[in-house]
Amino acid sequence: MSNKQQKLQKKSKAKNVLVIGGAGYIGSHCVRLLIESGYRPIVLDNLVYGHRASIPEGATFYEGDLGDCELVYRILKDEEIEIVMHFAAYAFVGESVKDPLKYYENNVAKTILLLKTMIRAEVRKFVFSSTCATFGIPDQLPIREDFQQLPINPYGQTKLDIENVLRSLTKANQMDAAVFRYFNAAGASTNYDIGEDHTPETHLIPLAIDAALGKCGALEVFGDDYETPDGTCLRDYIHVDDLSRAHITVFDKMDSESTFQHFNLGTGKPTSVKEIITAVESVTGLKVPHIFGNRRLGDPPALYADSSKAMEQLGWNPIHRDAKSIIESAWVWHKTHPQGYTTS
Numbered sequence: 001m002s003n004k005q006q007k008l009q010k011k012s013k014a015k016n017v018l019v020i021g022g023a024g025y026i027g028s029h030c031v032r033l034l035i036e037s038g039y040r041p042i043v044l045d046n047l048v049y050g051h052r053a054s055i056p057e058g059a060t061f062y063e064g065d066l067g068d069c070e071l072v073y074r075i076l077k078d079e080e081i082e083i084v085m086h087f088a089a090y091a092f093v094g095e096s097v098k099d100p101l102k103y104y105e106n107n108v109a110k111t112i113l114l115l116k117t118m119i120r121a122e123v124r125k126f127v128f129s130s131t132c133a134t135f136g137i138p139d140q141l142p143i144r145e146d147f148q149q150l151p152i153n154p155y156g157q158t159k160l161d162i163e164n165v166l167r168s169l170t171k172a173n174q175m176d177a178a179v180f181r182y183f184n185a186a187g188a189s190t191n192y193d194i195g196e197d198h199t200p201e202t203h204l205i206p207l208a209i210d211a212a213l214g215k216c217g218a219l220e221v222f223g224d225d226y227e228t229p230d231g232t233c234l235r236d237y238i239h240v241d242d243l244s245r246a247h248i249t250v251f252d253k254m255d256s257e258s259t260f261q262h263f264n265l266g267t268g269k270p271t272s273v274k275e276i277i278t279a280v281e282s283v284t285g286l287k288v289p290h291i292f293g294n295r296r297l298g299d300p301p302a303l304y305a306d307s308s309k310a311m312e313q314l315g316w317n318p319i320h321r322d323a324k325s326i327i328e329s330a331w332v333w334h335k336t337h338p339q340g341y342t343t344s
Contacts, residue, residue, distance in 0.1 A: 015039050015040070015082045015083055015251065016039075016040045016042060016079050016080050016081050016082055016083075017034055017039050017040065017041050017042065017081070017082065017083045017084075017085060018041075018042050018044060018075060018076065018079065018081045018083070018084045018085065019031050019034070019041050019042065019043050019044070019059075019085045019087065020044045020045070020066050020084065020085065020086050020087060020088045020114070021044075021045055021050065021066075021086065021087030021088030021089070021129075022041065022043030022044065022045055022050070022055065022059070022061075022085075022087065023043060023045035023047060023050025023051055023052060023054050023055050023061075024045065024049055024050040024051075024054075024087055024088070025185070025195075025196050025197070025198065025240065026087055026129065026182075026185055026240055026243060026244065027043075027045070027050070027085075027087035027088075028050070028051070028054035028055060028056075028194050029189055029194060029240045029241055029243075029244045030085065030087070030243075030244040030247055030248070031043060031055060031056065031059050032056050032189060032191070032194065032244075033241065033244045033245060033248055034059075034248060035056060035058045035059065037248050039248070040060075041058075041059045041060075042059070042060045042061075042062070042075060042079045042081065043055055043059050043060065043061045043062065044062045044064055044066065044071075044072070044075060044088075045061070045062075045063065045064075045088070046063065046064060046065045046066075046088075047063060049090075049198070049199075051197060051340075051341040053341040054194045054197075054341060056194075060079065062075055065110070066086070066088050066110050066111065066113075066114050067106075067109070067110035067113050067114070069113055069116070069117045072114060072117045072118075073117050073120060073121050076117070076118065076121035076123050077121055081121075081123050082123070082125060083123075083125040083126075083127065083251065083254070084114075084118055084123060084125065084126050084127070085126075085127040085129075085247060086111065086114070086126065086127070086128050086129060087129045088106075089106065089107045089111075089129065089158070089159065090102060090103050090106050090107060090155070091131075091155060092155070092200075092202060093133065093153050093155045093156075093202075094202075096153055096154035096155035096158070097153055097154060100154040103154045103155055103158050104154065104158055107155075107158035107159065107161075107162065108158050108161050108162060111162050111165075112162075112165065115165065115166075115169065115175065118175070119174055119175070124174070124175050124176055125175075125176045125254050126166065126175055126176065126177045126178070127177075127178045127180070127247055127250060127254075128162060128163070128166060128177060128178070128179045128180070129180060129182070130159045130160075130162075130163055130179045130180060130181045130182070130262075131155070131156060131159050131181055131182055132181050132182060132183050132236075132264070132266075132303055132305065133151055133152075133153065133155055133156030133159065134149045134151050134156050134157075134159050134160040134163065134181060135147055135148075135149055135150070135151075135156075135181075135303075136149070136150040136151050136152045136156065136300075137150075137152060137298075137300045138300070138303070141270075141302055141303075141304060142266075142268055142304050142305055142306040143264060143303065143304070143305055143306060144264070144306045144309075145181070145262050145263065145264055145309055149163075152298045153298060163179055163262070166179065166260055167260050170258070170259060170260040171260075173258070176254050176257075176258050176259065177260050177261070178247075178250045178253070178254060178261045178262075178263070179260070179261065179262040179263070180243070180246060180247060180250075180262075180263050180264075180265050181262065181263070181264050181265065181305075182238065182243060182265050182266075183235065183236035183237070183238050183264070183265065183266035183267075183303065183304065183305050184203075184204075184235045184236055184237045184238060184266075185203075185238060185240050185243055186203065186205045186237045186238065186239065186240065186323075186326045186327075186330065187205075187239040187240050187241070187320065187326040187327075187329040187330050188240070188329045188330050188332065188333035189240070189241060189329070189333075190241060190329060192329070192332045192333055192336060194333075195329075195330065195333030195334070195337060196240075196330065196333070197337070197340035197341050204235075204273065204276055205237070205276060205280065205326070205327055205330050206330065206334065207219055208276060208277055208280040208288050208290075209280060209284065209327075209330060209331060209334045210334075211288050211289055211290065212280060212281070212284050212286040212287065212288045212289075213284075213286070213334070213338075215338075217289075218289040218290050218291045219277070219288055219289065219290040219291070220290070220291055220292075220293045221273050221274075221277075221290055221291065221292050221293065222293055222294065222295055222296040222299060223292070223293070223294065223295035223296070223299065224274075224292045225295070226295070226301040226302075227301055228272060228301055228302060229272065230272050230274045230275070231274075232272045232273035232274045233272065233273055233299055233300070233301060233302065234270035234271065234272050234301065234302035234303070234304065235270065235271060235272075235273075235302075235303055235304070236266035236267055236268065236269065236270055236271075236303060236304035236305050237267070237271055237276075237323050237326055238265055238266050238267055238305075238318060238320075238326075239318065239319070239320035239325070239326045239329070241319070241320070242265070242318040242319055242320055243265055245316065246263065246265055246310055246314060246316045249314045249315065249316050250263075250314055253313065253314065261313075263307070263309055263310040263313075263314070264305040264306060264307050264309065264310065265305065265307055265310060266304060266305025266307050266318075267304075267305070267307070267318050267320075267321050267322075268304060268305055268306060268307055269304065269321065269322065270302055270303075270304040271323045275323065276323060276327075277290060279323050279324045279327050280327055280331075282324065283324060283327045283328050283331050284331055
């Protein structure tokens with residue numbers, strides 16, 4: 001059988017995939033790539049932070065909450081779901097410190113209800129969106145999957161709590177789980193019709209673009225006295241489409257192995273805040289007004305990934321390997337959607 005025939009055969013065996021949080025930033029990009037890869041995505045989103053306009057044609061949509069056990073059970077059975085992907089966590093670190101119960105209720109309690117409903121419906125394959133925040137402040141870099149996990153905020157702790165639940169379920173032969181620990185997701189779809197639209201916005205690249213466009217005041221840089229080459233924090237920026245591809249690539253491995261799998265997803269290339277500002281100015285041709293403030297409590301000087309495990313075991317490689325390429329996609333999205341999805 002030729003490679004082309006093998007690809008066509010794979011596409012003809014489309015899996016029904018429930019994407020919880022599929023109207024959110026990363027979830028919507030994953031839905032797009034699922035369709036392009038020949039799968040059938042079914043989206044469940046309560047639209048608290050997601051956008052109905054981000055869901056492409058070809059995806060079935062249910063408005064509802066992951067904690068609604070009867071709705072989830074009905075979807076799992078009626079849509080003959082084979083794999084569940086979970087992107088529906090609350091993800092604002094500062095808010096998690098101020099309102100931890102909100103995060104434990106949604107990110108832990110409701111996710112446990114989801115897992116119980118999956119087991120009841122006999123759906124056992126689960127792909128979980130986790131975070132590098134589970135590592136806290138690492139002792140060494142780049143960060144590998146086997147490093148000690150010591151979260152320093154409730155957001156990171158809630159993600160680690162679910163990782164531990166999934167470990168226990170796989171040991172009990174009740175679940176097959178794949179966990180992806182993201183570094184700094186950024187950019188927009190290369191089709192430029194879906195992108196980043198958060199309220200409030202907390203990510204550096206869209207904030208820098210907004211500052212360049214005069215949509216807000218000067219960008220505040222939190223600290224310029226770190227022990228880094230230019231004094232500002234170093235982070236690992238990974239394009240949202242590259243993240244999404246890894247989630248789909250793991251499906252074949254889940255078909256052949258019954259286990260708990262965990263992978264870091266980053267480029268492994270640290271970029272400073274000042275370098276992001278310079279790159280935004282280069283891409284946009286605009287100045288990014290900015291001021292330097294105090295360090296934020298708990299911000300590590302540097303976080304970047306060793307993603308060799310995903311590369312070796314999944315055959316995954318990021319296409320967008322530098323911040324400028326990521327910013328270029330984000331810039332097109334923000335120019336064409338100056339008010340986010342309200343103008344689409």
